[in-house]
Amino acid sequence: RKEVEQDPGPFNVPEGATVAFNCTYSNSASQSFFWYRQDCRKEPKLLMSVYSSGNEDGRFTAQLNRASQYISLLIRDSKLSDSATYLCVVNSNGGSNYKLTFGKGTLLTVNP
Amino acid sequence: EAGVTQFPSHSVIEKGQTVTLRCDPISGHDNLYWYRRVMGKEIKFLLHFVKESKQDESGMPNNRFLAERTGGTYSTLKVQPAELEDSGVYFCASSPGTSGRNEQFFGPGTRLTVL
Numbered sequence: 031r032k033e034v035e036q037d038p039g040p041f042n043v044p045e046g047a048t049v050a051f052n053c054t055y056s057n058s059a060s061q062s063f064f065w066y067r068q069d070c071r072k073e074p075k076l077l078m079s080v081y082s083s084g085n086e087d088g089r090f091t092a093q094l095n096r097a098s099q100y101i102s103l104l105i106r107d108s109k110l111s112d113s114a115t116y117l118c119v120v121n122s123n124g125g126s127n128y129k130l131t132f133g134k135g136t137l138l139t140v141n142p
Numbered sequence: 143e144a145g146v147t148q149f150p151s152h153s154v155i156e157k158g159q160t161v162t163l164r165c166d167p168i169s170g171h172d173n174l175y176w177y178r179r180v181m182g183k184e185i186k187f188l189l190h191f192v193k194e195s196k197q198d199e200s201g202m203p204n205n206r207f208l209a210e211r212t213g214g215t216y217s218t219l220k221v222q223p224a225e226l227e228d229s230g231v232y233f234c235a236s237s238p239g240t241s242g243r244n245e246q247f248f249g250p251g252t253r254l255t256v257l
């Protein structure tokens with residue numbers, strides 16, 4: 031079983047749609063959780079950190095369920111500029127180990 | 143503020159040759175990481191420096207890979223001799239401070255092709 035698994039996608043949605051990404055992780059000791067965004071042939075960039083209480087940043091909402099080892103990202107009112115690959119990322123170790131473990135990513139295309 | 147920079151952006155070499163990738167982290171970031179994405183696979187961790195010390199090198203594939211960070215500033219990743227399966231995009235990232243929750247800022251990557 032992979033450490034971080036995501037919806038394989040791809041997702042094709044019209045502008046204005048709501049789209050949800052799901053992710054599960056296998057290591058129950060995981061400490062920190064993130065969603066990164068990666069545009070085609072570019073580097074990953076942090077979109078949001080994910081907290082246990084859930085957090086929202088404009089049109090983006092992230093949720094974490096530690097009991098189910100499940101992370102989600104919701105994008106409301108999607109824009110053309112949201113087209114990218116969304117990466118679920120977990121830091122599975124505490125202390126001084128900052129290794130990030132990535133999911134394979136889910137490609138989103140928002141169509142006009 | 144300048145971001146993480148990597149050199150070269152692309153490298154095409156033949157099997158058996160040596161290649162050295164360079165990463166310049168964001169100024170003041172003690173933590174420097176190397177990651178790799180092989181085609182069709184997820185991005186995978188290679189190693190983590192804190193200043194000039196290797197904190198975690200559990201992701202290094204084998205002893206053909208050598209990473210250094212002399213002086214705790216820029217880092218190099220040397221592959222010698224390169225094999226076909228080493229092809230991929232090598233990302234460097236850096237982060238400040240002493241928390242695993244801190245954002246890791248990624249460089250644009252070096253696309254390595256081994257023929």
